[in-house]
Amino acid sequence: MYPFMCILVILTCILFVINLLKDKVEEKKEEKLEEKEEEEEYIIDYKADETIRVRLCDTGEVVAMDINDYLRGVLPAEMPPYYDIEALKAQAIVARTYTYKRIEAHAEGEDADICDNYAHCQAFYNKEQILKIWERKGYDEEQRKEYWKNVNKAVVSTKDQVILYDNQLIKAFFHASSPERTESVSQIWGGENLPYLVSVENQEAEDYANRTSTVEVSFTDFVTKLKENDSSRSALVESDCKDVHICDYTTSGRVKNIEVGSYKISAEKLRTMFSLRSTNFTIELKENSIVFHVIGNGHGVGLSQVGADFYAKSGMKCEDIIKHYYTGVDVVTLP
Numbered sequence: 001m002y003p004f005m006c007i008l009v010i011l012t013c014i015l016f017v018i019n020l021l022k023d024k025v026e027e028k029k030e031e032k033l034e035e036k037e038e039e040e041e042y043i044i045d046y047k048a049d050e051t052i053r054v055r056l057c058d059t060g061e062v063v064a065m066d067i068n069d070y071l072r073g074v075l076p077a078e079m080p081p082y083y084d085i086e087a088l089k090a091q092a093i094v095a096r097t098y099t100y101k102r103i104e105a106h107a108e109g110e111d112a113d114i115c116d117n118y119a120h121c122q123a124f125y126n127k128e129q130i131l132k133i134w135e136r137k138g139y140d141e142e143q144r145k146e147y148w149k150n151v152n153k154a155v156v157s158t159k160d161q162v163i164l165y166d167n168q169l170i171k172a173f174f175h176a177s178s179p180e181r182t183e184s185v186s187q188i189w190g191g192e193n194l195p196y197l198v199s200v201e202n203q204e205a206e207d208y209a210n211r212t213s214t215v216e217v218s219f220t221d222f223v224t225k226l227k228e229n230d231s232s233r234s235a236l237v238e239s240d241c242k243d244v245h246i247c248d249y250t251t252s253g254r255v256k257n258i259e260v261g262s263y264k265i266s267a268e269k270l271r272t273m274f275s276l277r278s279t280n281f282t283i284e285l286k287e288n289s290i291v292f293h294v295i296g297n298g299h300g301v302g303l304s305q306v307g308a309d310f311y312a313k314s315g316m317k318c319e320d321i322i323k324h325y326y327t328g329v330d331v332v333t334l335p
């Protein structure tokens with residue numbers, strides 16, 4: 001009798017433990033499902049309705065993907081993910097417009113629609129890369145989840161929305177920061193004057209890290225680089241640097257050209273040559289060097305991201321933010 005009782009007790013215990021484990025597994029499963037549902041809330045009810053071909057410049061590989069999958073990889077590569085949701089939505093509409101405009105212009109040739117080089121098309125990372133970048137930046141798991149959700153929300157809630165001027169897709173230029181005023185496109189790159197890319201008033205948070213910056217260049221480096229950039233400047237000598245000065249300004253108050261010796265150099269060229277954050281600068285001359293005191297970050301044309309975040313936090317909706325930066329445009333949903 002006794003061994004039988006023992007076996008019964010042991011069996012009961014085992015059954016109890018199995019049930020307990022089963023419950024735990026069920027609970028975990030449910031938790032996982034909930035998490036997944038929450039995560040997928042703003043993802044993919046649009047799968048495969050339109051595919052674009054993205055050239056990954058590192059490997060040269062061309063990958064086909066859904067336009068919205070592509071855009072949710074562009075958005076966090078181009079704008080900080082902790083910006084206000086209305087700023088993220090504005091950037092999503094800008095990125096979509098920019099993408100379609102590139103496709104329309106066959107900017108990437110015949111075998112691809114767009115590439116992931118920010119200097120040629122738009123920056124792009126896949127989800128795995130983005131989450132790794134955020135981890136390296138020190139965003140904890142909760143933050144990463146929240147940011148990814150907002151990125152998806154920004155893309156999906158603006159699905160098919162683009163910016164038109166006169167029924168044409170606009171050239172949706174954007175930049176990081178231009179305190180006080182944005183720039184007119186013709187003032188920076190010359191060429192055609194686009195009526196929607198004109199200088200407008202701009203408000204930005206003053207605590208933006210790159211609002212002001214300084215670059216110091218020795219006379220030697222300055223002359224060397226200017227000569228390298230254009231061989232017709234071969235007569236330049238270091239002593240010419242002692243009277244470097246700004247000769248004229250754009251209508252928004254940025255530097256248009258500077259003069260060194262008998263040479264005029266465009267500020268936009270100078271910006272790329274010496275990695276100045278913008279052409280909104282003053283010049284300070286030291287004994288053997290030139291110091292550029294720079295305000296803002298980027299070319300200044302179109303939407304300012306820091307400004308978009310500022311206006312969003314003041315209660316403006318994405319469509320109004322877009323209409324503020326691009327004069328006379330419409331935000332429309334493509335059929």
Ligand SMILES: [Zn+2]
Binds near residue numbers: 107115117121
């Ligand atoms: Zn490209």
